[in-house]
Amino acid sequence: MSTTAREDEVLGATTGLGSDVVLEPVSDEVGVRARGYWEQVWRRFKRDRVAIGSIFFLVFVVLVCYPGAWLAERQIGHSPSDPFTDGIDDGLIPVGPWSKVYNPFTDEDQILVLGASDTLGRDEFLRLLYGGRVSLQVAVLATIGVMIIGTILGAVAGYYRGWIDTIISRLTEITMAFPALLFVIALASTVGSRLNDVTFGGVLAPGVVTLVLVFWAFGWFYPARIIRAKVLSLREKEFVEAALMTGASDWRIIRSHLLPHLAAPIIVYSTLVVAGYVLAEAALSFLGVGIPLPTPSWGNLLSSAPEFYTSQPWLMLWPGVAVVLTTLAFNLLGDGLRDAFDPRSRL
């Protein structure tokens, strides 16, 4: 066995919950190689067809929303914000799927694949695709921020304990006792109008920054609790003691010895959290305190749906199904990852 493979192996064994990795005394004749931690995780994950399917589905969603929305717009010839007078019928009800409308700008008849989305007769299909971008932006950015804040606070509280832990834990308890949704609504509706215009030069949709910040404010405590509990038990392990003895600094111990062990919970938990934030964006926009119109998002597409509850129930279906399938895929992926990281967790 070559030295590099041996190094990989050692690396694999130390980066993670590698207690079950057996490092045999390597005699050059024996071709048996112990599997590294990540390799084992990957082998288990590969076999989980549901989780792999979820990954493919999520990649599909991202492709459809990012290059897909842009391509569809080019192909169809109008933008998601273009109103069509033909898009509403005499009763001011949006037309149903596959309706032909006249486009005065191009002087051509065009097809609204999923019908019109509102009383302005805008294209539901394009709005759904562009709305997916917004929903994913909110969910992913919220998750990244929440996990970073939560991991840092949780690790610091768990590692240093003492007064710093007391402060962070109390803060956690206070945040948890808040009727979070009421505060989120209050915040989004008051602070929102100031932050809605922050788009970082058009990279993000209007309103995304507000939602993301509000989610950060009320979402960090959950990962913080999980990470803190994990760090509390890890810091009693011998390898931390050994590192301390060799004179490693606190920062080095947290970064090189604790963080690798936290990778599994962070990855699993992030996936589940993303799902939650896709739902949360939909929920807040549904109430009218999330993404402001005319920017489409899955949530505000749903919020205009009840208006046509009896006449055009399709409008409830499309964004609803998009949200449900996406959250379902994230949750299934999270379950699959958890099983792959820790086979004992499977019941």
Add this chain to the structure above:
Amino acid sequence: MVQYLVRRLLWAVVLFLAVTIVTYVIFFLVPANPARLAAGQAATPERVALVEERLGLNDPIYEQYWGFLKRLVFDGSLGESFVDRSSVNDEIFRAAPITASLVFGAMILVLVISVPIGILSALRPRSVLDRVAMTYVLLGISLPSFWVALVLSYIFGFKLGWTPIAGYCEVVSVPQAANCGGFGDWAYHMVLPWLALAIVQAGIYVRFVRAEVMDTMTQDYVRTARAKGAPERKVMKDHILRNALLPVITILGMDIGLLLGGAIFIETVFGLNGLGGTAIRSIGQFDLPVLQGVVIFGAVAIILFTLIVDLVYAWVDPRIRLT
């Protein structure tokens, strides 16, 4: 027990202060000038200045907060609506019973759905029922509650016409003008909202009940009970379920905030004019005192409820107090 009680009460007071401070600060971040809102659209600058003076908006923020807290604690007053000068308290007392019937009804329904399913699937892991239950759990965390509410109301209310799709009926003190009232009408109008709120929540509880029961089944005292020759029914009832369901009830008590949050959506969908409906309406009108009142009332309700659940739990299970 007394020490635990005192500690727990003090903590509730700290929470109350934290909640009011944060609420107050949030409402200071509002872009619009509160005095202008209170004075009305057509107010002259002099009038706005007068209102500013009257509302004490020129004082430093901590003094304003102190005044607000004094009024809240000693007079129990949440202020007046900007829109029609009516008392926020009245508004909340009108709205709270609607939300309360929604939340408590849904809470009971959550238990009715999740406890039997959770127990059965814990008893037979990997059975067909268990797999179906786990799918339900997954759907429970993936479905937006308001969307479920919309779909339910479309199918059962609109298409099948089995239940009303909107409205609320008083149980007692039915107003003269009301066209419905009494327990039957109340429940008939609440069935769909209850179901919509509970069906999504219950998913998470199925998993929780299942985990608790499975965990309890492996405990030593269960084995001891079996070894003594206790009949299986008795082991199940007195040893397993009694210990497994206690934490479930506590979690449900702690989750009242979640249910209250969920209630906002259900109220919006079903046109119930409860706390959620009131909050959403006040956002539209920039009626900050009402919004603030709802937030504070909701927070206090949650703090009190968790306090009661904690105390009852400590009383039932002595192990809690000692930690």
